[in-house]
Amino acid sequence: MSQLLAPNPKPTQAASAAAANTARPSAAFDVERIRRDFPILGLSVAGKPLVYLDNAASSQMPQAVIDRLVRYQTREHANIHRAVHYLSETATAAYEAARETLQRFINAAEAREVIFTSGTTDSINLVAQSWGRQNIKAGDEIILSVLEHHSNIVPWQMLAQEKGATIRVVPMNDAGELQLDAYQALFNERTRLVSVGHVSNALGSINPVKEMIDFAHARGAPVLVDGAQAAPHLAVDVQALGCDFYAFSGHKLCGPTGIGILYGRAALLEAMPPYKGGGDMIHTVTFEKTTYAPIPNKFEAGTPPIAAAIGLAAAVDYLSSIGMAAIAAHEHALLQDASEQLAALAGVRILGTARHKAAVLSFALQGIHPHDVGTLLNSEGVAVRTGHHCAQPLMARLGVAATSRASFAFYNTHADVDALVAGIRAVQKVFA
């Protein structure tokens, strides 16, 4: 845990101040001021003030990011890495500065270890198709966990099918905690890769990735960490974790959709073949032979989502100005409040009670299907996600077809928690 909550390596002044206040986060953390940064939080839904608790699916965008996107499109846009004119140089500089912002955000050793992708799914597919097709052979084994999102299952299944490799699955206990002893028992001489989520999107469990990485490395297996649910909520330090790959999406982090990153250790990325072919990823091209550009460009074929990358960097700057430690502390207080209030309600079962959890709360109401819960909560202005959360193997392990999920962000309040609880009572009343 400690490495997850470590302050950012190069924190801003505000972040340092916030990190110093972790003992009493609410004192320094002015959530009402933060909420004013998010225009969408002022909306009404079904005639009620919006209570947005679907942040694990996608978070909202602060005005600072919206403004940055507008500034880019109105004063800086052109294609990058090509022309010598003013706008192209401005856009190129902003795009590469965004890469450096992301590098600092996850404490990567070098900016070229940050590849811009379209999101976590794209990042994992990149590793599966590039590193995987180069390194996975018939009979090899890939270790995943039962908690994985489909985006960290299906790319590996496609690879395993193509190569004749096998997927091995780390089990969890009933609380939703991965079983480290069972994980260790999965290793053998055929183990080639571990790919595991940092935080479960469906249950919120914070997985012991540091221990898992250390164990895998001692046996020569590289580790990809799916950080889609972790990067928005915890300070991520890829060097402290020691992971080989780390992936996350911009839109869960107050940034735009269509952008995310893949972090990869430079030595690994350099040895990997390109994932997509096209412009911007080449060194020289003839019809006989093409030589590829060095990383990161080798993995960024075609014109990238320039504005989205710059917007993501603005989102990271915004989060850093609040401080990831302060964000984690506030969200943890919300999770605790919500967990206690839901546990006290009759007919409510909380799914996922891991000791270390991010602010995700999956629950089931006795005799009421999650979709009915979701529709009726919406009529109270409360937005939650209902369904299988793209984690059907996990749902099968839990013995349910679907759950309702409230997921909190740093701009949520204890009043939002109260609205959720009141909403659940209203749903139960309809079905009473």
Place this chain on the structure above:
Amino acid sequence: MSADPKALYQEVILDHNRKPRNYGELEHPSHHAEGLNPLCGDHIHVALELKDDTVERIAFHGESCAICKASASMMTAAVKGKRAQDARTLIHEFVDMATGRVAAQDSPHIGRLAVFSNISTLPMRVKCAILPWHTLQAAFNAEPSTSTEADADPMHTPMGDA
């Protein structure tokens, strides 16, 4: 979308959810199909026995939300004893009403099923209501399984001849 979703959860729907009619399995059905909504996990089975082209017996079971279960319950009650052709007509009318293509008052056979007319204002829930009907159609057509995401997804393609 502006309609209050709570209006959908009327007593008749809640009652059919609590006490679904014709719920269970059918021994030796002449027609059977399962329906799946992969997006939400709703999964139901519809089995029936056609005798002299009439729905002699019908039953459903599965795992689903209240809207789907009530729709299935009311569907089985509505088509039981009906001639197959009349049941197929009702499938069309229900799907057209639930997807908002035809108003309930312009659906001559819809009767009490009009309680589902509001569903068209909740696009994410339309599939819940029509899954049983889609599954019944698959059973009539001797298709073993159907899915709301199949090519014949009635949300995207108007149903052909049922």
